[in-house]
Amino acid sequence: MSISKFFEETLGAKLRNVRQSWGAVDETRRTVFLRLWSDQIERIDTGERVEIGRKQREASSAGYRERMRHIDLLRGGYHGIGVRCVAADPEATPRRIADFDASSLCQLGEVTEDSERVYVRIAGEVAVADLPGVRPAIGQLAKDVAAIATDQTLDATIREMLVNARVGQGEFRAAVLERWGRQCAVTGSKMLEAIRASHIKPWCRSTNSERLDPSNGIPLIAGLDALFDAGLITFDITGQLLVSPCLDAREREIHSVNGRRLSRQPSAETAGFLDYHRTTIFRKQRNVCSG
DSSP states (O other): OOHHHIIIIISSOOOSOTTTOSEEEETTTTEEEEEEEGGGEEEETTEEEEEEEETTSOTTSHHHHHHHHHHHHHHTTOEEEEEEEEESOTTSSSOOEEEEOSSEEEEEEEEEEOSSEEEEEEEEEEEGGGSTTOOOSOOSHHHHHHHHHTOTTSOHHHHHHHHHHHHTHHHHHHHHHHHTTSSOTTTOOOOGGGEEEEESSOGGGSOHHHHTOGGGEEEEEHHHHHHHHTTSEEEOTTOBEEEOTTSOHHHHHHHTOTTOBOSSOOOHHHHHHHHHIIIIISOOSGGGOOO
């Protein structure tokens, strides 16, 4: 898949100009999607940043003007998402994209600048399949199984192993529920029809062993599960429920998340998966919100 099709068909943000555009905007989600060069990501005291603009470039070009508009939107509070691209020749001008990461995206933070360049801080990562509003090729169990079973590029033994791992979610759910007393780990609800036992570390980012490990699961009623999957709530090492600043006071009251905690302290193994969720999926800052 070309990067232009990836923007349009997967991210749902069509590039205005395939050759000149280095990003796209989805006004509905108030989100700016930017192409980023992997080799321009650099370590700083507060984490990582990447160059997203140079002040001395030709201001008359349509691509430059569009990029400056995207930067202004980020400064104005739009959610920022970056797609890491690899240059065919880093020394070439202009550069050509040789490859890009179609599975993991960068969550973008605040915009900074010096006398020559404009940067954006990388606030974290999010799997393509976990980003609200995207249309990923993966999704429901049946689609996953069908995709694996029909993939003739895989060795037959590997195909069988992957199918068994995916359909093993039924056993995974049973084991997760058993560990938490067959009830929601926060509310105590025993209405199993309303409880989801999904993965703490998302399926698409887990190894096969992690996909079947009940330590990588937590049973939550549907509303809390949706918030957890979206990175709007998480849990600390003691089980205290943490709420993203993306949820304002009214939303926190509606979803009844204030002062909540897990019914028991998570095991060391589950705590490890929760640490992954807090650092990678949880939306710690308001400027990584989509609403």
